[in-house]
Amino acid sequence: MEDKRLSRRTTLRDVARLVGVDRSTVSRVLRADPAISVREETRARILAAARQLEYAPNSLARGLKLRHSFTLGLLIPNLANPVFPEIIKGAEDAARERDYLVLLTHADDQSFEERVLRGLLQQGRVDGLLLATAQIQDTVIAETRVNHAPVILVNRRADGTGGYIITDDAAGARLAVDHLARLGHRRIAHLAGPLFTDTALRRLQGYRQSLRQNGLDYDSALVEESGFTMEEGLQGMQRLLARSIPFTAIFAVNLPVAAGAMLVLREAGWRVPDDVSIVGFHDAPLAQMMTPPLTVVKLPLYEMGYRATKALLRLIDGAAETVQEILPPLGLIERGSTAAAPGADRTRPGI
């Protein structure tokens, strides 16, 4: 059964018929092909007819011919994490500049991720892929590499792909921990992300570097591995508290984890920032909505999405480059969740 709605659309042939020229001429005029010359009058009539008939090229036909879908796939692990909207916006803007569309896919489970990777690329639905997901198997990535598929990792690093764009997580972590050290904290805990992810490792690394530079000892009992979600942040914080070891500050691997930690601490009767300071990673409206508002390290998320997309587009255009960009953090945003360490020589603000 033929669908009326979809078969009614204006085609190149309709325009050509109305003007009395060939389809190819219409195509050339509409594409503004510079290599071909058309009589000014013909061009005008074609343009007018196209507008009148509300012609829009069928992207399926065009894509089939040109072997391009003019679509980019963007894989996100979890839309609820407030860092992604920024990345997405950057990607969309970059894509739009080239008349590409972004197919956002939200792959929360592993099997689906693989299906997407294979499916989207192999079926020609997308010309390239942006992977912002942290958990993806290296085997899958390696495979896409074998197929020479244009793939860029966003905020994740792995060998053997078209490349990656990451923020300098270690530098960001140092910013956070330096800030705490400057406030006089000496027992600084770290709620880390899953340590099989590159991002989490780099932040842990920065944490250790900063400790060293500030003359503080690294104590593995102060590091609790959790995840990237609020849930996991809650649990991580509970485990940390259960150990009953002293600390006066926390560097959380990201925003949801910081939020979860704050909840647990408050329920346990701690006051933020009087008893404990917290620094989060990444900025988002959520950080301001928390009580107290969260001090965070700000990273160029929009920029990351934008540049990753630009790079992917270059890859699609046939560039042989391997992209490896590391964007520096944008700085620390001091809000209400950090204060001088209890008993430190600095006066406690507001008292």
Place this chain on the structure above:
Amino acid sequence: MEDKRLSRRTTLRDVARLVGVDRSTVSRVLRADPAISVREETRARILAAARQLEYAPNSLARGLKLRHSFTLGLLIPNLANPVFPEIIKGAEDAARERDYLVLLTHADDQSFEERVLRGLLQQGRVDGLLLATAQIQDTVIAETRVNHAPVILVNRRADGTGGYIITDDAAGARLAVDHLARLGHRRIAHLAGPLFTDTALRRLQGYRQSLRQNGLDYDSALVEESGFTMEEGLQGMQRLLARSIPFTAIFAVNLPVAAGAMLVLREAGWRVPDDVSIVGFHDAPLAQMMTPPLTVVKLPLYEMGYRATKALLRLIDGAAETVQEILPPLGLIERGSTAAAPGADRTRPGI
């Protein structure tokens, strides 16, 4: 310049050649065409060859032939609003059941919205559209209707489209305001959304209905029109405070607005819920992260996305129905942001 990567993909012809049959036979077998009989041995060899060559049908070619892109467009005004992930998840799940993909587009400005509407549909990039955006012009909607394009509005109502799926916002608002009235509040303010949007109007309506049912007078001075963002919630709350009229409770049009309101109140020295109770609309992790955790009305967001997509798919299949579903609220989730009105006969909890 031909792109090697994209021209290398396995085609039906490759499989056919390997097996020694015609492309059409391969197509029939792989589509599992029930109307056609194939020798069991041939079928097995085709299946094996397809797997060996990692054949995946080119969706552009397939779509061109079948006049379907097998893609649904989903327009979202603002990814930062925490209600959308749920809707999106519902839509994706429903789409996946039919092997459709969801092209998520994030249309924050009007002109782009229109471009998207025209573009996606006319270029055949999507077979139908889910509009979750509140601001879209009725003229645009009317136009898509003229084109008989399959369009479903999600969480928004307008005449002349394929239909809409909304939650019962008025009932939800009544739940919220009834709750406050039950706690003894008599001066209940409402931070409304933009009153040119259907959603905001319906919530205001429910607010008024509940007041009436609870024997409370409607006082327009207690209603402040704001927007749907935290920013606007902040400003709305400031304007409400500036009026210096008494109130002991607030019903906020959504979550970001409730969060903004809470911030302003706290800065102004009010205690929540001791001095003022707040109820938000929609539930999301953010509600639990606030201090105190926000009492909210929970609505079936996932369900809404899911059912809207199902309905859209039916429209695409050629159904002539006009979808008009109104989903009832899932209930009120009582958290820490609401308590008995100051001076009411109920004992204040925890004291």
Place this chain on the structure above:
DNA sequence: GTGAAAGCGCTAACAA
């Protein structure tokens, strides 16, 4: 049970 052929709407090499 399987193949041949047409055609979806577009672009581009080649002709005229």
Place this chain on the structure above:
DNA sequence: TTGTTAGCGCTTTCAC
């Protein structure tokens, strides 16, 4: 300056 033609990869009717 414009038209003719072939073909992208697929599905499907019709023939054998």
